[in-house]
Amino acid sequence: MSIQAASAKHQPDIPVKKKRKISRLAFHEAAWGYLFILPVALGLAVFYMAPSAASLFLSFTTWDGMSSPVFNGIDNFVQLAGDEKFVRSLLNTLLYTVATVPISIALAVILAVLLNQKIKGMILYRTLYFIPVITMPIAVGMVWKWLYNSEFGLINFVLGSLHLPQPNWLFDEKFALFSIVIVSVWTSIGYNAVILLSGLQGISASYYEAASLDGAGTLYRFFRITLPLLTPSLFFVLVMSFINSFQVFDLVFIMMGQQTSLLDSTRTVVYSIWEDGFKYFNMGYASAEAFILFIVILVITAFQMYFQKRWVHYQ
Amino acid sequence: MTSYAADRTRRIAVHILLIAGAVIMIMPFLWMLSTSFKSFADSMKVPPTLFPMEWHFDNYAKVLSTIDFGRYYANTIVVTVGRTVGQLLLCSLAAYSFACLKFPGKNIIFLALLAVLMVPSQVVMIPSFVIMRELNWLDTFYVLIIPGIFSAFGTFLLRQFFMTLPKDLEEAAKIDGCSYFRIYWSIYLPLSKSALVSLAIFTILASWNELLWPLIMTSSEDMRVLSIGISTFQGQHSTDYPLLMAGAVMATLPIIILFIFLQRYFIEGIAMNGIKG
Numbered sequence: 001m002s003i004q005a006a007s008a009k010h011q012p013d014i015p016v017k018k019k020r021k022i023s024r025l026a027f028h029e030a031a032w033g034y035l036f037i038l039p040v041a042l043g044l045a046v047f048y049m050a051p052s053a054a055s056l057f058l059s060f061t062t063w064d065g066m067s068s069p070v071f072n073g074i075d076n077f078v079q080l081a082g083d084e085k086f087v088r089s090l091l092n093t094l095l096y097t098v099a100t101v102p103i104s105i106a107l108a109v110i111l112a113v114l115l116n117q118k119i120k121g122m123i124l125y126r127t128l129y130f131i132p133v134i135t136m137p138i139a140v141g142m143v144w145k146w147l148y149n150s151e152f153g154l155i156n157f158v159l160g161s162l163h164l165p166q167p168n169w170l171f172d173e174k175f176a177l178f179s180i181v182i183v184s185v186w187t188s189i190g191y192n193a194v195i196l197l198s199g200l201q202g203i204s205a206s207y208y209e210a211a212s213l214d215g216a217g218t219l220y221r222f223f224r225i226t227l228p229l230l231t232p233s234l235f236f237v238l239v240m241s242f243i244n245s246f247q248v249f250d251l252v253f254i255m256m257g258q259q260t261s262l263l264d265s266t267r268t269v270v271y272s273i274w275e276d277g278f279k280y281f282n283m284g285y286a287s288a289e290a291f292i293l294f295i296v297i298l299v300i301t302a303f304q305m306y307f308q309k310r311w312v313h314y315q
Numbered sequence: 316m317t318s319y320a321a322d323r324t325r326r327i328a329v330h331i332l333l334i335a336g337a338v339i340m341i342m343p344f345l346w347m348l349s350t351s352f353k354s355f356a357d358s359m360k361v362p363p364t365l366f367p368m369e370w371h372f373d374n375y376a377k378v379l380s381t382i383d384f385g386r387y388y389a390n391t392i393v394v395t396v397g398r399t400v401g402q403l404l405l406c407s408l409a410a411y412s413f414a415c416l417k418f419p420g421k422n423i424i425f426l427a428l429l430a431v432l433m434v435p436s437q438v439v440m441i442p443s444f445v446i447m448r449e450l451n452w453l454d455t456f457y458v459l460i461i462p463g464i465f466s467a468f469g470t471f472l473l474r475q476f477f478m479t480l481p482k483d484l485e486e487a488a489k490i491d492g493c494s495y496f497r498i499y500w501s502i503y504l505p506l507s508k509s510a511l512v513s514l515a516i517f518t519i520l521a522s523w524n525e526l527l528w529p530l531i532m533t534s535s536e537d538m539r540v541l542s543i544g545i546s547t548f549q550g551q552h553s554t555d556y557p558l559l560m561a562g563a564v565m566a567t568l569p570i571i572i573l574f575i576f577l578q579r580y581f582i583e584g585i586a587m588n589g590i591k592g
Contacts, residue, residue: 030416033416033421036411039409040466041428043462048467050442051446054442125337127575130578131341134574138524139564142563151361152361186339186340186343273440274530287441290441301433
């Protein structure tokens with residue numbers, strides 16, 4: 001009787017116990033889950049999220065970085081709208097981006113197609129084309145500054161011997177930004193080409209076989225098969241190139257920043273942020289500039305995302 | 316036969332185009348190398364010569380005696396190793412948790428992490444400077460290493476990779492009573508070598524080449540990393556190109572050598588993940 005009662009009492013207990021065991025396991029798993037993400041979450045919160053929020057706050061203040069910030073509403077933004085230097089830097093950055101991105105991507109497409117051929121020495125070629133990507137931007141800037149040197153530089157020597165005009169590349173308002181565009185294209189082709197190459201290698205050979213059975217020529221195949229099927233990679237490269245271009249700083253700093261005065265035509269937004277924030281200690285003002293840059297990048301990226309369905313073909 | 320000939324012509328054309336392009340791509344390096352061995356007068360010669368008249372290996376010795384290159388190397392290596400090791404450990408741990416473990420709020424937290432990726436680094440620069448000053452980290456190794464360890468990009472990249480690994484292994488290990496840490500450490504990490512190597516490469520590259528962050532966060536000579544050392548050196552010897560080029564060669568060479576050894580992973584890693592660190 002007592003045994004029966006005990007077992008009867010015991011019987012309904014089992015599912016409850018099982019349930020509790022499961023929830024204990026789930027709890028155990030969740031605890032470890034939180035523990036594992038804790039360092040990264042904490043670090044990102046302290047070093048990225050908190051500063052991002054603070055930056056937004058600071059952009060509405062006047063602040064020299066030492067005394068306490070003084071709230072000034074939208075003064076910084078109003079002032080920025082009328083600040084010729086800043087507007088110019090925004091236009092320069094835009095011009096730089098619009099020149100660099102299409103040239104670099106067009107050349108990278110050609111390069112990727114060439115690198116996708118089955119010929120000898122491919123590893124060597126890929127390595128050579130990739131070297132500019134990995135080189136320290138400082139060293140890149142220094143070498144190009146030397147190449148651009150108006151009297152002793154290699155570029156003007158070559159132009160001179162071809163009886164072409166020899167501009168004073170880095171010191172002429174008309175050429176200075178363009179000189180930086182050339183260097184940026186040179187450093188980014190290899191990187192873009194590698195991404196596009198992986199896109200090319202994902203295109204099934206059967207498309208080409210079908211096309212050659214139909215007697216399609218090389219150009220036809222390129223424009224009707226390769227290019228459309230490459231659009232997902234192209235889209236990725238385009239978005240990333242825009243984001244990177246808007247943040248250009250290193251090349252300008254090293255090629256131009258150490259001249260006695262920076263040419264107005266080469267001041268970029270990030271250079272302005274650095275100059276206002278850390279040279280003149282107008283940190284509230286510089287935060288507002290950074291915030292505007294962020295919005296510009298966000299809008300352009302959103303725009304690209306929105307228009308991708310017009311031209312990107314996902315297989 | 317004709318198609319074979321056509322194929323041959325096509326191949327030769329491809330070679331010619333690739334070689335022409337490669338010459339343009341590496342010309343600046345050859346020029347840097349060649350100038351670094353020239354005498355000052357030689358470098359100013361018109362027309363310029365491709366090879367030095369006489370080889371001045373002492374340019375390198377001169378650079379080493381004018382600036383504390385050893386110190387810059389040591390600093391840069393400490394920073395790069397610290398950031399890379401830290402990032403591989405912490406990001407992979409978080410990535411494992413995001414990919415394999417269940418806990419409330421996981422998706423929201425992961426979304427917040429992705430949001431970090433969208434904020435340009437310049438936006439956080441000014442408040443970061445203040446935080447570092449309050450922590451008394453300015454001009455120390457802490458400022459150069461610790462913030463660089465926490466990477467939303469690294470966590471995202473490894474999480475994507477862990478998601479592709481089969482779940483059976485983990486199930487089997489759980490039945491055997493392995494702890495979650497054991498599963499991460501002895502199953503997931505060893506299976507993810509290629510993803511870890513590509514993350515390491517991105518981190519090494521970013522850390523070795525970084526300019527703006529150390530420029531703002533450090534000021535003393537003792538804390539200079541290579542990029543800063545070279546840029547100050549450029550300020551001091553703005554016209555002595557042989558010396559500048561020798562410095563540039565020394566700053567670049569280690570990473571190029573590393574690249575040649577790891578080039579397979581470098582290019583595969585970038586092709587696989589696309590994004591720059």
